[in-house]
Amino acid sequence: MSQPPQNGWGQQPPSGDPYGQSSANGGYGAQGQSPHGFGAPGTGPSSANGDYGQGGAFAPSFGDGGGQGFTPQGGAPKKSYKVPILICAGCALLALLLIVVGGGIFLFARSGGEPTGGGETTTTEGGEDPTDEPTDEPTDEPSDEPSDEPTDEPSDEPTDEPSEEPAGDGSGTEDDPYALGQEFTIDDGEGGTLDVTIGEIDWDATEVVMDASSGNTEVSENQTYILVPVTVTYHGEDTAEPILLLTLDYRSEAGGTYTDEGALTPQSVIYTDTLYDGDSATWDYGIIVPSAEIESGHFTVGALFDFGGEESWVSAT
Incomplete structure (x- = not known):
């Protein structure tokens, strides 16, 4: 029974020779010529790393040029992101440094101006306190206290006590109590x-x-x-x-x-x-x-x- 022509893995398409030709490195050996004039089926040259002519790290690819290309099985290499990250980190560090330096300059300039204001307030307060205290205290205390106490106390006590005593046997105070039987x-x-x-x-x-x-x-x-x-x-x-x-x-x-x-x-x-x-x-x-x-x-x-x-x-x- 005859077989249709076919290409094995890693085998070039049959040539124009009507009788076909087996590969010199066929995996199954020479098969002779087919009695019907077709080339005997066979496999292409095997790779040193496989039985069917395919490398361990490559897969077959079918192109338009009549030949067979190879692409790495692991895919295209990955891009590295370390460089952009380092650049961004450097920029952030630089911005932080500028903020710290600027804030320090601002605080230094501000603190440098405060002593002048603080000095003025202390001098004004110190100047006011001595002038107010001596002028007010000596003038008020001697003038008020001696004038009020002698005038009020002697005038009230002698006038009230003699007027209440003749009203009855007692006035109801501790010094002048009511008598027993007094209503x-x-x-x-x-x-x-x-x-x-x-x-x-x-x-x-x-x-x-x-x-x-x-x-x-x-x-x-x-x-x-x-x-x-x-x-x-x-x-x-x-x-x-x-x-x-x-x-x-x-x-x-x-x-x-x-x-x-x-x-x-x-x-x-x-x-x-x-x-x-x-x-x-x-x-x-x-x-x-x-x-x-x-x-x-x-x-x-x-x-x-x-x-x-x-x-x-x-x-x-």
Whole structure:
């Protein structure tokens, strides 16, 4: 059976010889002539690096010139980018250097001008301070203080004290307290007034207070209860609760201050009724006092809700 003519890898096309010709380096040896007059098939000359005439690093290429060209299998060589990168880095470094140098020159020039301004401000401030302080202080202090103090103090004190003393038994101050049994009036802090009178004091009322309630605080050996009777008359448009009207403290000459701690007495404030305009009520305060400090000192009385008012002083004897 005859075969059509064909070219193997790396083999030149058949020549015009009608009988064909095998390659001298054919991979399969000479085949003789075909009985039909065609050249025997065969392969082209093999390469030293392959069995079929193809190098290990090259692939066949088919061109238009009748011959066969070769192209490297790895493709065209890559371009190098190192040079452009180095150029850009150099330009950036140069620009940064120019900015640093320029900024340094600007700061140096600016700092060089500041000392002149700072010197001027210090000299002006230093010049003003000495002139102001000596002129103001000596002129104001001696002129004002001596003129005011001697004129005000002597004129007020002698005129006020003698005028208040003849008004009654006392004025309600610590130096001139009200007397026991003397009625005095205070503001209740809510628009009304209270007429207050403190009666005679029971300086040894421990037994009476403890008989009124066993829940009262017991006194020690050196203490005693005192009973302070108070009579109050309310004047105002509203009503008044006696338990919320007064504060009362006992101040001994020894310096102690003692107050009612809610002891129940035979005539306790919790038993009194609501007061209307013109109503009066009397109750007792039970106060624990050291036995050595009784029958001396003063009582201070104030309105519970008159936070800005002054307390009234009442003599304890």
